[in-house]
Amino acid sequence: MPFSSEARRDHHPGVRSAYEHMARRNPDEPEFQQAVLEVLDDLSPALTRHPEYAEQRILERLCEPERQLMFRVPWRDDQGQVHINRGFRVEFNSALGPYKGGLRFHPSVDLGVIKFLGFEQIFKNALTGMNIGGGKGGSDFDPKGRSDAEIERFCQSFMTELHRHLGEHTDVPAGDIGVGAREIGYLFGQYRRLANRWEAGVITGKGLEWGGSRVRTEATGYGSVLFTQRMLERVGKALDGQRVVVSGSGNVAIYSVEKAQHLGATVVACSDSAGYVVDDKGLDLDLLKQIKEVERERISVYAERRVGARYVEGGSVWDVPCDVALPSATQNELDADAARVLVRNGVIAVAEGANMPTTPEAVQVLREAKVLFGPGKAANAGGVATSVLEMRQNARRTSWSFQHAESELAETMSDIHDRCEEAAERYGAPGDYVLGANVAGFERVASAMLAQGLI
Ligand code: NDP
Ligand code: 2IT
Numbered sequence: 001m002p003f004s005s006e007a008r009r010d011h012h013p014g015v016r017s018a019y020e021h022m023a024r025r026n027p028d029e030p031e032f033q034q035a036v037l038e039v040l041d042d043l044s045p046a047l048t049r050h051p052e053y054a055e056q057r058i059l060e061r062l063c064e065p066e067r068q069l070m071f072r073v074p075w076r077d078d079q080g081q082v083h084i085n086r087g088f089r090v091e092f093n094s095a096l097g098p099y100k101g102g103l104r105f106h107p108s109v110d111l112g113v114i115k116f117l118g119f120e121q122i123f124k125n126a127l128t129g130m131n132i133g134g135g136k137g138g139s140d141f142d143p144k145g146r147s148d149a150e151i152e153r154f155c156q157s158f159m160t161e162l163h164r165h166l167g168e169h170t171d172v173p174a175g176d177i178g179v180g181a182r183e184i185g186y187l188f189g190q191y192r193r194l195a196n197r198w199e200a201g202v203i204t205g206k207g208l209e210w211g212g213s214r215v216r217t218e219a220t221g222y223g224s225v226l227f228t229q230r231m232l233e234r235v236g237k238a239l240d241g242q243r244v245v246v247s248g249s250g251n252v253a254i255y256s257v258e259k260a261q262h263l264g265a266t267v268v269a270c271s272d273s274a275g276y277v278v279d280d281k282g283l284d285l286d287l288l289k290q291i292k293e294v295e296r297e298r299i300s301v302y303a304e305r306r307v308g309a310r311y312v313e314g315g316s317v318w319d320v321p322c323d324v325a326l327p328s329a330t331q332n333e334l335d336a337d338a339a340r341v342l343v344r345n346g347v348i349a350v351a352e353g354a355n356m357p358t359t360p361e362a363v364q365v366l367r368e369a370k371v372l373f374g375p376g377k378a379a380n381a382g383g384v385a386t387s388v389l390e391m392r393q394n395a396r397r398t399s400w401s402f403q404h405a406e407s408e409l410a411e412t413m414s415d416i417h418d419r420c421e422e423a424a425e426r427y428g429a430p431g432d433y434v435l436g437a438n439v440a441g442f443e444r445v446a447s448a449m450l451a452q453g454l455i
Contacts, residue, residue: 010044011041011044012043012044012045012047012048012054013054014047014053014054014059015040015041015043015044015047015059018040018057018059018060018063019036019037019040021060021063022036022060022063022064025064026112026115028112029111029112029115029116030112031112031113031115031116031331031332031356032112032113032115032116032119034116034332034356034360035115035116035117035119035120035356036063036119037360038356038360038434038438039119039123039438039442040059041438042434042435042438042439043059043438043439043442045427045428045439046427046439046442046443046446047059050446052450053446053450056449056450056454058446058449058450061449062093062119062122062445062446062449063119065090065091065092065093065115065118066091066092066093066094067090067091068088068089068090068091068111068115069087069088069089069090069091069137069162069165070086070087070088070111071086071087071088071161071162072084072085072086072087072161073085073086073087073139073141073154073157073158073161074157075150075153075154075157076153077146077150078147078149078150085139085140085141085154086110086139086140087137087138087139087158087161087162088109088111088114088136088137088138088139089114089135089136089137089162089165089171089173090111090114090115090118090135090136090137091118091133091135091165091171092115092118092119092121092122092133092134092135092136093122093133093134093445093449094133095133095445095448095449095452096125096126096131096132096133096444096445096448097125097130097131097132097133098132098133098167098168098169098170098171098172099133099134099135099170099171099172100121100125100132100133100134100135100171100172100174100384100387100388101117101118101121101125101134101135101136101137101173101174101176101384102117102136102137102138102173102174102175102176102179102383103136103137103138103139103173103174103175103176103179103183103187104117104136104137104138104139104176104177104178104179105138105139105141105142105143105154105177105178105179105183106138106140106142106177106178107140107141107142108140109138109139109140110140113138113331114136114137114138115136116331116355116356117136117176117355118134118135118136119134120134120355120356120376120377121134121135121136121384122134122441122445123377123437123438123441123442123445124376124377124378124380124381124384124441125381125384126440126441126442126444126445127377127378127381127416127419127420127437127440127441127444128381128384128385128388128412128416129412129415129416129419130385130388132172132384132388135171135173136176137162137173138176138178138179139154139158141154141158141178142178143178143183148182151182151183151186152186155183155186155187155190156186156189156190158187159186159187159190159191159194160190160194163190163191163194163195166191166202166203167199167202168199168200168201168202168391168394168395172201172202172203172204172387172391173187173203173204174203174204174205174383174384174387175205175251177250177330180205180250180251181205181207181217184203184204184205184206184207185206185207187203188202188203188206188210191203200394201391201394201395204216204387204390204391205217205387205390206390208399211390211393211394212390213386213387213389213390213393213399213400213405214399214400214401214402214405214406215386215389215402215405215406215409216383216386216387216389216390216405217251217255218255218258218259218406219255219382219383219385219386219387219409220251220252220255220353220380220382220383221251221252221253221254221255221256221257221258221259221328221353222255222256222258222259222382222406222409223379223380223381223382223383223385223386223409223412223413224252224256224326224328224351224352224353224374224379224380224382225239225256225259225260225263225326225351226259226382226409226410226413226414227351227374227378227379227382227413227416227417228324228326228349228351228372228374228379229263230413230414230417231349231351231372231374231417231433232348232349232372234372234421234431235372237348238263238264239260239263239264239265239324240263240264240265241264241265241266242265242266242322242323242324242348243265243266243268243321243322243323243324244257244260244265244266244267244268244322244323244324244325244326245267245268245269245270245317245318245320245322245324245325245326246260246267246269246270246271246326246328246353247270247271247276247317247318247325247326247327247328247329247333247334247354247357248270248271248272248327248328248329248330248353248354249270249271249272249288249292249299250292250328250329252328252353252354252380252383253270253326253328253329253353254285254288254289254292254293256326256328256353257270257283257285257288258285260324260326261282261283261285265324266281266282267282267283268280268282268283268320268322269283269317269320269322270283270288270299270317271299271317271329272298272299272329273329273330274298274299274300274313274314275299275300275311275312275313275314275315276299276311276312276315276316276317276320277299277300277302277303277309277310277311277312278309278310278312278320279302279306279308279309280308281308283302284306287302287305287306288302291305299311300313316338316341318334318338318339318341318342319341321345321346322342322345322347323346323347323348323349324347324348324349324350324351325342325347325349325350326350326351326352326353327350327352327353327354327357327358328352328353328354328357329354329357330354330357331354331355331356331357332356332357332358332359333354333357334350334357334358334359334362335359335361335362336359336361336362336364336365338362339358339361339362339363339365339366340365342366342371343365343366343369343371347366347371348371348372349371349372349373349374350366350371350372350373350374351373351374351379352374352375352376352379352380353376353379353380354376354380355376355380356376357376358373363434367432367434372431372433373433373434374433375433375434375437375438377437377438377441378416378417378420378433378436378437381412381413381416382409382412382413385409385412385413385416386405386408386409389405389408389409419436419440420433420436420437420440421433421436422436422440423435423436423437423439423440423443424436424439426439427439
């Protein structure tokens with residue numbers, strides 16, 4: 001990826017050389033290059049204000065993970081066949097706390113994908129104001145169509161290698177695409193067995209009976225909708241009465257639908273990788289949960305069971321007219337063409353429930369159309385923030401009520417919104433949440449790195 005062909009401003013030489021250095025060293029990792037570019041593109045004014053960041057080569061250090069693990073994950077399927085997958089954990093930056101970030105099981109996973117996610121996680125975690133560093137992991141294992149027993153064997157094999165690198169003060173994984181409550185259970189079980197320690201704080205997203213936190217399941221979706229609500233409030237609007245489209249139908253999507261409905265919106269569409277459903281009366285949340293969480297079925301089944309709903313195979317969910325769009329599936333799922341359709345249909349706000357779902361060209365289209373835009377590292381930070389609430393409860397051997405955990409989440413999302421807003425104003429770009437999130441996250445990590453010396 002060339003360095004910002006349509007640069008929004010003249011770049012500080014330190015930004016340019018750090019980007020070129022990173023791109024040379026990681027030539028086959030387009031998602032990682034994209035994630036770095038999206039952050040560095042906003043950092044020139046911060047480097048001008050703080051010459052010590054360039055002198056100490058903070059950007060070059062940030063772009064190089066502290067540690068990258070790749071390992072073999074052998075497992076046997078129900079027919080006795082042997083499979084070999086590749087496992088990853090990228091421990092990117094621990095200046096602010098132990099490495100923290102999810103595990104993704106999806107066939108598209110490779111080192112570059114895990115590095116893009118780990119890099120984003122550094123700034124997202126910094127924005128929460130909490131003491132967590134950035135990391136990410138996963139495997140190219142495809143859980144689709146696998147039995148519970150196969151998932152269990154895979155998770156046990158994966159953790160057999162990973163466990164030696166984890167610890168509540170070292171590295172604390174959680175879920176992401178393809179890793180939910182079931183997988184976290186098998187992973188924690190194998191960790192506990194190998195470590196001979198009941199160390200709740202070593203992984204988050206646990207079941208409520210064994211150290212999990214209320215609201216962690218809901219947190220990412222709830223948080224992204226709360227962030228959207230704060231953006232709308234700033235321009236004198238609210239979610240009440242708005243037409244919302246969500247992409248995906250996994251953990252983040254389902255709880256975005258739930259919170260948007262709580263706040264009075266009508267959610268008219270959601271999707272999976274094969275197609276999307278439209279339900280003009282508003283999605284039936286109980287039916288959606290039954291199909292996706294209980295039966296683990298495809299989203300097309302929703303239209304078979306719900307009168308008045310229709311399924312569109314393939315195509316783009318962004319063709320469905322809406323006021324608010326919440327991309328909550330995967331990276332680069334909302335491109336410039338889709339953004340133009342959204343703008344033509346009158347969209348007023350877009351918030352990223354997923355990580356990097358909007359391409360840079362699409363962000364540009366939305367920016368030019370003055371659409372409110374919440375970048376993932378701010379809008380979807382409610383998940384990781386609630387993971388920290390889980391770790392806090394584990395450390396104190398206590399367990400909070402749903403109301404208490406939810407009010408902590410709401411306060412955190414509001415603080416993140418305000419941090420982005422404040423940084424954007426300080427750097428002369430009021431309302432630019434992308435710049436605000438990048439700068440505010442960066443300043444916190446950079447000053448910690450500077451204070452801790454050359455490591
Ligand atoms: P899930 O596995 O629960 O759901 C993923 C959803 O996205 C599914 O509907 C899936 O469809 C769809 N999807 C996945 N890959 C693709 C693809 N290549 N093309 C089209 N659709 C795809 O994952 P989550 O809901 O947990 O994660 C969704 C996003 O949110 C990810 O970007 C993740 O990184 C991000 N995120 C998650 C957090 C969490 O706490 N879980 C926290 C912060 C961000 P299908 O079933 O057809 O594959
Ligand atoms: O992308 C993310 O922030 C997550 N998948 C959640 C990470 C976490 O540690 O809760």
